[in-house]
Structures are given as structure tokens and as C-alpha cells.
Amino acid sequence: MDEIQIASLLKSSELFPIPQSVKLSYGTAGFRGDAKLLESTVYRVGILSVLRSLKLGSATVGLMITASHNKVSDNGIKVSDPSGGMLSQEWEPFADQIANASSPQELVSLIREFVEKEEIMIGEKKKSAEVWLGRDTRPSGESLLRAAEIGVGSVLGSVAIDIGVLTTPQLHWMVRAKNKGLKATENDYFENLSSSFRCLIDLIPVSGNDKLEISKLLVDGANGVGGQKIEELRGSLSNLDLEIRNTGRDGGVLNEGVGADFVQKEKVLPLGFGSQDVGMRCASLDGDADRLVYFYIPSESSDKVELLDGDKILSLFALFIKEQLNALDDDKEGKQSRLGVVQTAYANGASTDHLRQLGLDVVFAKTGVKHLHEKAAEFDIGIYFEANGHGTILFSESFLSWLVSKQKELTDKGQGGSEEHKAVSRLVAVSNLINQAVGDALSGVLLVEVILQHMGWSVQKWNELYKDLPSRQIKVEVPDRTAVVTTSEETEALRPLGIQGAINSEIKKYPRGRAFIRPSGTEDVVRVYAEASTQEAADSLANSVAQLVKSFLG
Numbered sequence: 001m002d003e004i005q006i007a008s009l010l011k012s013s014e015l016f017p018i019p020q021s022v023k024l025s026y027g028t029a030g031f032r033g034d035a036k037l038l039e040s041t042v043y044r045v046g047i048l049s050v051l052r053s054l055k056l057g058s059a060t061v062g063l064m065i066t067a068s069h070n071k072v073s074d075n076g077i078k079v080s081d082p083s084g085g086m087l088s089q090e091w092e093p094f095a096d097q098i099a100n101a102s103s104p105q106e107l108v109s110l111i112r113e114f115v116e117k118e119e120i121m122i123g124e125k126k127k128s129a130e131v132w133l134g135r136d137t138r139p140s141g142e143s144l145l146r147a148a149e150i151g152v153g154s155v156l157g158s159v160a161i162d163i164g165v166l167t168t169p170q171l172h173w174m175v176r177a178k179n180k181g182l183k184a185t186e187n188d189y190f191e192n193l194s195s196s197f198r199c200l201i202d203l204i205p206v207s208g209n210d211k212l213e214i215s216k217l218l219v220d221g222a223n224g225v226g227g228q229k230i231e232e233l234r235g236s237l238s239n240l241d242l243e244i245r246n247t248g249r250d251g252g253v254l255n256e257g258v259g260a261d262f263v264q265k266e267k268v269l270p271l272g273f274g275s276q277d278v279g280m281r282c283a284s285l286d287g288d289a290d291r292l293v294y295f296y297i298p299s300e301s302s303d304k305v306e307l308l309d310g311d312k313i314l315s316l317f318a319l320f321i322k323e324q325l326n327a328l329d330d331d332k333e334g335k336q337s338r339l340g341v342v343q344t345a346y347a348n349g350a351s352t353d354h355l356r357q358l359g360l361d362v363v364f365a366k367t368g369v370k371h372l373h374e375k376a377a378e379f380d381i382g383i384y385f386e387a388n389g390h391g392t393i394l395f396s397e398s399f400l401s402w403l404v405s406k407q408k409e410l411t412d413k414g415q416g417g418s419e420e421h422k423a424v425s426r427l428v429a430v431s432n433l434i435n436q437a438v439g440d441a442l443s444g445v446l447l448v449e450v451i452l453q454h455m456g457w458s459v460q461k462w463n464e465l466y467k468d469l470p471s472r473q474i475k476v477e478v479p480d481r482t483a484v485v486t487t488s489e490e491t492e493a494l495r496p497l498g499i500q501g502a503i504n505s506e507i508k509k510y511p512r513g514r515a516f517i518r519p520s521g522t523e524d525v526v527r528v529y530a531e532a533s534t535q536e537a538a539d540s541l542a543n544s545v546a547q548l549v550k551s552f553l554g
Ligand SMILES: CC(=O)N[C@H]1[C@@H](OP(=O)(O)O)O[C@H](CO)[C@@H](O)[C@@H]1O
Pocket: 028, 029, 068, 346, 367, 368, 369, 386, 388, 390, 519, 520, 521, 522, 523, 527
């Protein structure tokens, strides 16, 4: 690192003093917090993104400014690696270090040490890096984006490109496409969704002259970017009747009483929905549209919803994929493709039982898509979902190219109309429709909708796949959530000492009881999860575990 480069970093970092008494951590999904306190963090992540790009041969890196489902006054920043996936976890400690560096001098010396260790060449006349910047609809997004631009620009020779207001998955998709040399604009993203959706619609088996009856889907856009983007997409979709509410244009506040996180955790209907919607198929996106849940309102007399969460979406996807794999002759001949599903400890126990009954390989990962994604990538087709609705389907490169050549082979043999050809074509279309970079509520909605049409199922019929065990989640505020340390599966607390024994004694009191605690990686709370055979039991187990957390940590 030469003198001019050092001077450039020192000068720009003077503009972004770090606020006192905040301890920042990259956490489950990037840095998050009160937007007013984040400028220095975003500026520094701007620098990190350039280093990441340079480390990987000047590949394009993405930065997304969002705090997802958190309140509107919060914001955050996360890095999309050139693959479109999350920032490599190996770089998280460096991210934490520079975010917390207390002075420009400390910042520069940390960067200096790091670039030497990683053998990254920066400074004048070195290769240039390109960083794409996206943000959600939060009002603080614009000024934070400027901070990111200054961070990127302070590494000589690098460029920041503002690609506007986007959903998180759009940014990841675009970065992935760009680095694969594919068309990578927002329009390309929309076109890809609508063309692969159409392809799947055209492959729906129609018996005789049956005409598919398409019922309306009501979408809760969380007053965020997702509602706006799905509105843009709607024009190019046929065979889908969408009514979008909570777009944020009608005065509603982002994530306030709306959105996937609210609906999934509270199991009540979001604002803008009411008794007139009883029985209708409804979907809810989160604030940056990387999560999706479905629901319906079973009765006029209450605000409770019947929730179809990420686990249920996973089951629907798994069933459909399995059905297609079963139609492949090669599969029957022993060339078994490896289909696997990945869940976390928050998955409803009934969903895991159901998936296993389908004969699926179910594996568990820690909370946070970066962990699930990694495990899903080990299969030919890996489906992962968090219960909160964040997930996707991954196709391995080798399996996908096998599918594509199979498709061609069957066409060449004149078997283009065969069941096998249709199954292969459906799988190829799913791989295009579903966002391979990261969970995406928009592509998720389209896939759910086309599968329901394929099966001829209503939302109620889909919900009958299995019955969720009653569950309850509680957040407990404690002075220091990092005092809770769990095992790698997150189902047992190793610290504070003694708490797990106490939790176990509570669990024993409830039939089908299961409970665990872990520190949140996105909020300053300890999360409690409990499930049991009745709602009263799940609530009571969750409450007693929350009491334990308070007494051990309060
Ligand atoms: C229980 C729960 O829903 N946890 C969420 C939440 O993480 P926490 O570390 O639990 O705060 O936000 C993450 C990012 O959106 C998401 O991946 C994860 O599933």
C-alpha cells in the first residue's frame, strides 16, 4: 500500500468518525442498527468490498443497504460476494475489526495488515474494482449510499455504481449474473422471471379441455421495496391474478404491523387485510423481499391467520421436485440424483417429520441463510428454507448441465412430448425461475403459484400436507446477549452454566416439548423458541424458558 493510498484512506475516514459506545458485529446478515449510527460502518464496508473484489480478480461485488424486517429507522449493510452469495464467512472477523476501529490510524493499519496477509495489491495503478450498490426504500438509504460510495472511492482506481432501489435478492441475482457474463440489468431479472414462469405454466398438464381457473392472490408488500417491484413485474405475467397491498405508497410504514416477519411471528393478519378476505390465498413479503410466507384468514371472527411458513413452502417445493425426478428414466435406472433439504432448529417438528416421511434427506444448519446455503450446495438439488420464509432451491452445475443435455437428447430423439421431457423441462425452468443466489420472495411467489396450479390445489389443500405443532417465539432483552453461547446446532446452551439443565427440566413437563435459546444475530435480544402438543403448552414452555433467561442473565 503506497503513501498516496494511505493518505486517501486517512482523509476520507476523517469524514466518518465512529460513534462512541457502539459495538458492531457482522452478525447473521450483515451490520444492522439505528441508521443514524451507521455511516462510518457503511463507509468502511465500502472499503472492504473493494478489497474483496481485488482479492477475487476484480470481480464485481455487491453492497446492499437494508435492515430487512427491522423497523424503518434502522438500516444495515451486507455484502454480496461475486457468486451472488453472502460474503465469505472467513472475511467476517475483518469486517468486525474495521467496523469497530476507533480512529482513522487504527483503520488504516488494520487494512494494511489485512492486505498484506491476503496479498491484495491496492494503490495507484493497481487493478480496478467494481462495486454495485443497491438499497431498499428506507429514507436513510440515500445518505448511507453516499458513505458507501466514498468508502469505495477511497481505494484508488475503484468504482462504485449506484444501481438504485432494489430488493436484496435482485442485487444478489444481478451480481451473480454480471460475474457469469450474463445479462444483468433489473430488466433482465424481470424478464428471466416472467419467461421461466411462462415456461412452467405451459408445462402444466391439462386434461381434455379443462381450463385452469385462476384465483386471486393477495400480496402484502410490507410497505417496502418488494411490493413496488412485484407491481412492476405484474404487467409481464399472465396466468396470475395479483392484488398488491401495502406497497408503501399509501402512507403505511415499512414493517409496521405488516410483512412476513410480523405475520410469521405473531400469526395475525397484517394491516390492510380484513374479514372481506376470509379464505383468500394471501402472501406476505418482508421489508427487502427475501422472505415469503403465505396465509389465509380462516374465520371472520378473529384476526388469527392460518400460516403457511417457510417449512410449508419447502414441503411444497420438495414434493414438486421429487415428482419431476421420479419421472426421469435415468433416475429409475439407478442414476439417483441427490435431492436434499436443509432446515434450522426453528423448523416446525411436524415439517421435519413430514419431509422424512417423503423419504427426503433432511439436514440441519445454524440460523442464517449463509449456513443453509452452504449445506444445500452439497446436493444435486438442495432446497433450503428457514421457517420465517427465507430460502431457495440450488441446482449443482453438473446436475444442471446433465439436465440440459438430457433435454436436448430427448428432443433430438423425437421425444419432445414425452413425460420425461416435460419433467426435465420443468426442472430446468425451476432452476431459472428460482433465484440461485439467495432466497427471493418474488421468484418464490411465482414458483408457489405455478406449483399450486400444477397440482390443482387451493391454499387450504396445500396447508393439509401436515399440521404444524403449536409453537411460540419470544424475544428477551438482556444486558448482554453474548453471554448465551450455544452448540453448533444451536439447540443447546453451553453458557450461562446451568441454564440448559434448567431448560431441560421445563421441556420434560410437556408432551412433544422442545425448546431452545440463542442470541439473535440481528437484534439485541435472546430468542426463545418452544413447541409442544397444544398452543397453551407451547406458550407456557416458552414463558418459563424466557423466565430462566431473565433470571440467569437479567
Ligand atoms: C428466528 C429468526 O427468524 N431469525 C432470523 C433473524 O436472525 P437472528 O440471528 O435470529 O436475529 O434474521 C436473519 C436475517 O434475516 C434470518 O436469517 C434469521 O432466520
